Amino acid sequence: MPHSVAVIGGGIGGLTAAHELIERGFDVTVYEAGDRFGGKARSMPVTEGPAAGADPLHCEHGFRFFPAFYEHLPETMARIPFEPTGGTVADNLVSTSETLVAAADGSCEQRRTAELDEQSWWEFVDATERSSAFRRRIATITQALVALRPRRASARTMGTIYLQLLLGQLDPTEPTEHILNGPTSTVWIDPWIESLAEQGVDFRTGAAASDLRLGRRGRRIDAAIIDGEPVDADDYVLAVPAEVAPDVLSERAKRADPQLARIERLDTAWMNGIQFYLSEDLPLVAGHQVYTDSAWALTAISQRQFWNDEVFDVGARGDPAVEGVLSVIVSDWSTPGSRVAKPARECTPEEIKTEVLAQLGDHLNREGERLSEDLIHDWVLDPELEPAEVGVENNAPLLINTAGSLKNRPSASTGIENLTLAADYVRTNSDLASMESANEAGRRAANDVLERSGVRAAPATVYELTEPGVFDPLKLHDRMRYRLGRPHQGDAIRRLLPSGPTGRPAD
Structure with missing residues (x-):
């Protein structure tokens, strides 16, 4: 009999594990607690309002984007057939050519791991000593990327990703980033599920895991308890989010492998979206929009211009009056808004909609009205946000890379013989x-x-991340300094300057 694997969690990590395993002859079953696969990446049919209907428009947790440094994901997508065109879902990636930035006003690897992960991005870029413009553009961009305040973000993670994004912008041979030419589930996730099912993967929805039961010796999983029933497999892949994993892992499992106990120390934040369905298409710019002075750290994209009408025709779905889709992500849920004077998490869905439109208008309507309330035909807040006694509660927070968090992140391999992690x-x-x-x-x-x-x-x-070879001698030099217990040379230079790395006082 084929070696059986139970994959617990149907997000990107779980689906990838299932994909790789089914191609290698394993017997794979994927268990997903929700009613749709794809995790935070999925899109969902709108169920109420003008955007709904027999053939509804889609809403989403937040828009997807694929920077140039992504290698694993595009390679997987190139192996997923897309029947409507006879190609693959990788063909549904289209490049952007612009970014709207709107305003209303060389370390070695050892040092990166040991020192920079313990330092915040704010400290690393010396933001306190820099201008307010620098702080808005450089220091606080972490919120636009990962809903992470710069005073908490790991300098190691943010520096590494900044470099990768910069390389993507400077390489003339490759597009800076890609986005999808339709709703995520339509052009990627659903074809992926169909392809894997045809290859033999068994998919179960509404199947929530509550425990991974260890055997008497505490070295192997005997069974996964899913919907109160034991599920037997030769191997188990745990692919649930960081905030869910600690509830599935028993105290015995955490004692068997201490790295599992540290998962609960990881932090999450809110980064959720709202979609506006417009009576008139509003392209704005052929790419992403970053609203640098918005209290709620807004980013957005006008999607209709990129979508393939032969695959997903907005005009033929939901209400024919809908001509455009503006997808917005709110990354700061803790700062009071400019109109409602409350943090987003304390607002009702209607208040969130009103405040987001106001903040967008502050940026877009400075030289004439581009976005007005009259254009909004319908809107949908991320369904993972549910009304609460005060404001909303979030069923899908985002893992954030805080300073010092690397030591709490486990490897895929665990100390339990038949358990591995994929998230x-x-x-x-x-x-x-x-x-x-x-x-x-x-x-x-x-x-x-x-x-x-x-x-x-x-x-x-x-794949390994690629960094410019020109920095290799500098990294080698720093590796030698690190082994000798000496600081990075930049630290010495920093101390000689009157006010931060540029010598320019903050304003």
């Missing part, structure tokens, strides 16, 4: 909590299962 909190080369990191974690999990099983097959490819 964005796993240690990966991609590092930042993202679809790319989850995909890499899924590959690492599949390789761990493959190695233990004795099945003869090539392992899934795991």
